Amino acid sequence: MLPLLLVFAVQAxxxxxxxxxxxxxxxxxxxRQSATGHARALSLPSAHPMASKFSALVDFKPEWAFGGGQQAVTFVSRVRTGAYIEHGLSYYTSLGRMDATPGHAAAKGPGVLYPVISGEAEILRCFQCHSTGQVRVGEGLRISVTEPGVRCESCHGPGEKHVFAPGLGNVVNPASYSAAEMNQACGSCHRKPAAAGDNTDWNDPWNTRHQPLYLAESACFLKSEGKLSCGTCHDVHGGGAAKPSCGGCHVKPRHAAATAVVGKKCQSCHMPVVVPRPGLAFANHWIGVYAPGRPLRPIARGR
Ligand code: HEC
Ligand code: HEC
Ligand code: HEC
Ligand code: HEC
Ligand code: HEC
Ligand code: HEC
Ligand code: HEC
Incomplete structure (x- = not known):
């Protein structure tokens, strides 16, 4: 708990x-940014764009909706002083129904109870990655956020000085980041590349949701002299489908005659989709050559 309090003190x-x-x-x-999954990463269930789909939940009064709904929405409520529950049922958009929350063993289980005050601070961390600015714990150990969702100041830092003197800059502009710095910045929520000595289990399909970690393993990232970053393929303010400009670097990729590439998107073979559980899908950001049906780790190409 102590380190977290210190972070709050500095940010204040x-x-x-x-x-x-x-x-x-x-x-x-x-x-543009208001329409992204980022902006909707945290909301009141009644204000959620998919609110009408959550009627099955009236029994337990969800207080917060996590997730914009591109993939899934998980509900969190305060159950008593000092305790929050992550509900056992989440809404999966591609399934069109409720099912067990990621990481929970059984469907229809009551959910997982989290103390607000704990060494790991798990429930506070949920709010930190899904909101902007300081997360506060107030009277009755009730959690409140500065602004729900991942908005401007998540990536540009506190804007107070800039708003009053914009001509002086006074604001973080990630346009100046190197590709490695961008991995770190986005990785503060999407998880950072592995540090030396870290032991990542590449066979665990859940890890593919950590895009910076996987991208950092790619030959494209490692051998392009810092020219490939999250922003190369993603419109950070617009969201929407990625536009991977593979052709900008691979003018004429060498494919064997037997490799049927015509009419297919490059990423369908080189960034294969991983499904860690029904209803959730992640593009493997370790860009590489994959054997059919084995989307977790590319074939080592020995060069
Ligand atoms: C403060 C935490 C945070 C930071 C910083 C952050 N993200 Fe996210 N990002 C999230 C969360 C939470 C979601 C899930 C939103 C949802 O449920 O739709 C998400 C979703 C996404 C998505 C998929 C949804 C969409 O809107 O297309 C993309 C792509 C993405 N982030 C890219 C980035 C990039 C690139 C950066 C760095 C420039 C970044 N993110 C920085 C928390 C963050
Ligand atoms: C370290 C930052 C971080 C923490 C802590 C965190 N999230 Fe997220 N969450 C993300 C990011 C980033 C995404 C986007 C994942 C993606 O699409 O790659 C996300 C996505 C989601 C989604 C959308 C569905 C999905 O799985 O992609 C839900 C729902 C969600 N988080 C709920 C929660 C809840 C509830 C907690 C706390 C128990 C939590 N998150 C803690 C960063 C975080
Ligand atoms: C997920 C991270 C993220 C969020 C959220 C975000 N930005 Fe940015 N912003 C960036 C990055 C990265 C750049 C630099 C590269 C680029 O423009 O793509 C940038 C650049 C800018 C610039 C410089 C001009 C430009 O487009 O290059 C302005 C102005 C700006 N952002 C304003 C905003 C405002 C206003 C919001 C909220 C409505 C916002 N940003 C939300 C990541 C973010
Ligand atoms: C009073 C007007 C005003 C407000 C309010 C304002 N900006 Fe700006 N912003 C500007 C001007 C003027 C510039 C510099 C001219 C330009 O490049 O557009 C600028 C530039 C920027 C840049 C690029 C900085 C650089 O170094 O090139 C970013 C990023 C940015 N603003 C983000 C934000 C964010 C985030 C907010 C809200 C917290 C915000 N701005 C609020 C007027 C404003
Ligand atoms: C900024 C430039 C850049 C971009 C964009 C880029 N790559 Fe690469 N890629 C490289 C470089 C450099 C290499 C290493 C070439 C070598 O070793 O000869 C590479 C290697 C590869 C390899 C061989 C992988 C291996 O393990 O040997 C594949 C496959 C590949 N890229 C596919 C793609 C696809 C598909 C895309 C778009 C989704 C893409 N690349 C985008 C620069 C890029
Ligand atoms: C070479 C292009 C490329 C780069 C670089 C890239 N992405 Fe992606 N990303 C994609 C593609 C393709 C998808 C699949 C979904 C789509 O088409 O939008 C995707 C999907 C995502 C999603 C949605 C969940 C998922 O995994 O499918 C998130 C979140 C995301 N990217 C974050 C990031 C972050 C953070 C970075 C920087 C570390 C990054 N991406 C770099 C191409 C790229
Ligand atoms: C049907 C799946 C498939 C599609 C689609 C595909 N590739 Fe490949 N790619 C492969 C396979 C398999 C290899 C290994 C060589 C072989 O067996 O053809 C490969 C090899 C490569 C290589 C490494 C060889 C070299 O030239 O250095 C690059 C780079 C590459 N592909 C880029 C791309 C790009 C860019 C696209 C989109 C224009 C694309 N690929 C579309 C399956 C595919």
Missing amino acids: ALAEVGSAACKACHAVHFE
């Missing part, structure tokens, strides 16, 4: 102003 010196303040001068960024 700089104030978040909220995305509405940025809208006044960056209207286009604001409108």
